[in-house]
Amino acid sequence: xxxxxxxxxxxxxxxxxxxxxxxxxxxxxxxxxxxxxxxxxxxxxxxxxxxxxxxxxxxxxxxxxxxxxxxxxxxxxxxxxxxxxxxxxxxxxxxxxxxxxxx
Numbered sequence: 001x002x003x004x005x006x007x008x009x010x011x012x013x014x015x016x017x018x019x020x021x022x023x024x025x026x027x028x029x030x031x032x033x034x035x036x037x038x039x040x041x042x043x044x045x046x047x048x049x050x051x052x053x054x055x056x057x058x059x060x061x062x063x064x065x066x067x068x069x070x071x072x073x074x075x076x077x078x079x080x081x082x083x084x085x086x087x088x089x090x091x092x093x094x095x096x097x098x099x100x101x102x103x
Contacts, residue, residue: 001085003039006053009082010036016075024068028059050093053086 014032017025035052037043060079063069071079 001089003042006082006085007036007039009078009085010039010056013075013078013082016072016078020069022068024063028056028063028069031056031059047093050086050089053082054090057083057086 010032014029014036017029017032035056038052039049060069060083064071
């Protein structure tokens with residue numbers, strides 16, 4: 001998945017959350033805003049970018065686990081794409097780091 005696709009998914013998910021009036025959901029929106037800004041400016045690359053995406057995934061999954069956040073059909077569809085792409089990216093980065101020999 002390229003950078004623009006991540007930006008599109010993050011922005012779609014963020015827009016779907018703006019109707020929620022919950023401080024915990026606002027934390028997700030803030031993290032998404034920060035991640036999108038970093039993606040657009042190319043501030044982070046590779047593993048650092050994966051870490052930012054993973055922070056968004058972790059926040060959402062924690063709220064879903066405690067039933068603070070319930071996603072509608074559209075949100076679930078976007079969320080599943082974003083989560084799956086982030087996990088794939090994470091796995092790819094971990095495999096790459098395991099390949100690099102450290103002294």
